[in-house]
Amino acid sequence: MSKILIFDSGVGGISIYKAIKEQLPNADYLYLFDNAYFPYGELEPEFLIERVCQLIGYMYEKHKPDLVVIACNSASTLVLPALRQRFPIAFVGVVPAIKPAALQSKKKKIGLLATPGTVSREYTQLLVNDHAQGCEIDMIGTTSLVLQAENKLYGHTVDLDAISNVVSKWQDPDNSPDVVVLGCTHFPLLVNELEEVLGEHIQFIDSGMAIASRVKDILGGGDAVADHGHTGKAFCTKTQAQKKLTLLFNEIGLSQPLYIDV
Numbered sequence: 001m002s003k004i005l006i007f008d009s010g011v012g013g014i015s016i017y018k019a020i021k022e023q024l025p026n027a028d029y030l031y032l033f034d035n036a037y038f039p040y041g042e043l044e045p046e047f048l049i050e051r052v053c054q055l056i057g058y059m060y061e062k063h064k065p066d067l068v069v070i071a072c073n074s075a076s077t078l079v080l081p082a083l084r085q086r087f088p089i090a091f092v093g094v095v096p097a098i099k100p101a102a103l104q105s106k107k108k109k110i111g112l113l114a115t116p117g118t119v120s121r122e123y124t125q126l127l128v129n130d131h132a133q134g135c136e137i138d139m140i141g142t143t144s145l146v147l148q149a150e151n152k153l154y155g156h157t158v159d160l161d162a163i164s165n166v167v168s169k170w171q172d173p174d175n176s177p178d179v180v181v182l183g184c185t186h187f188p189l190l191v192n193e194l195e196e197v198l199g200e201h202i203q204f205i206d207s208g209m210a211i212a213s214r215v216k217d218i219l220g221g222g223d224a225v226a227d228h229g230h231t232g233k234a235f236c237t238k239t240q241a242q243k244k245l246t247l248l249f250n251e252i253g254l255s256q257p258l259y260i261d262v
């Protein structure tokens with residue numbers, strides 16, 4: 001049974017975990033979120049590289065995963081070279097789905113909704129240069145939506161006005177992109193709310209299915225029948241009241257998040 005570590009700053013990686021688990025129901029899952037340093041989209045690049053390497057180093061020593069998914073665009077657009085250099089295991093990064101968006105956009109106008117970190121990365125600009133030539137790219141970098149997604153999964157009410165304020169420039173169908181890339185793993189968790197405030201003139205694209213297929217290819221496929229008894233282990237870096245979150249984790253086959261002192 002392959003052991004897969006999924007890593008994010010918070011609950012965003014759950015959108016990726018679910019997509020992978022659908023394709024590989026019987027893998028052994030570890031989910032780590034770095035709530036001590038959340039949100040990642042606002043951290044200094046050098047700090048973020050060292051922090052992620054430190055955490056992955058800890059998990060590598062203790063749990064020996066076969067494959068690590070960096071289920072965070074803010075981190076993947078920055079830290080993958082350092083991780084690959086330091087650890088002899090397979091890494092799959094989650095980065096904005098610019099290429100499929102460029103192929104699907106009829107208007108040749110694409111939106112990128114991501115964190116401030118991701119929209120400012122050189123890596124993101126290279127993705128645009130390589131895969132979206134001839135398209136206009138309109139980027140919104142936001143931490144507010146990351147917080148809203150996190151709140152939602154912790155059981156708090158989502159503030160639709162706050163979401164609406166962030167994406168207001170896309171509300172007019174005549175001036176908006178027709179395809180918007182959800183370039184933060186937190187944002188698929190808010191897709192219903194985004195549809196509600198933006199209407200139906202926008203198609204949203206995320207990286208979940210593509211990442212799941214990539215993981216399956218690397219690990220060589222999986223068993224079709226799910227073993228519902230198996231529970232993955234979740235870990236966090238800051239203790240907190242987690243009743244609601246624990247319930248959610250249990251529902252999707254993960255344990256109560258265990259605090260690690262890293």
Ligand code: DGL
Pocket residue numbers: 008009010012013038039040041042071072073074075115118143146183184185186
């Ligand atoms: N979910 C992450 C991403 O994909 C990080 C969000 C944050 O912590 O700012 O970018």
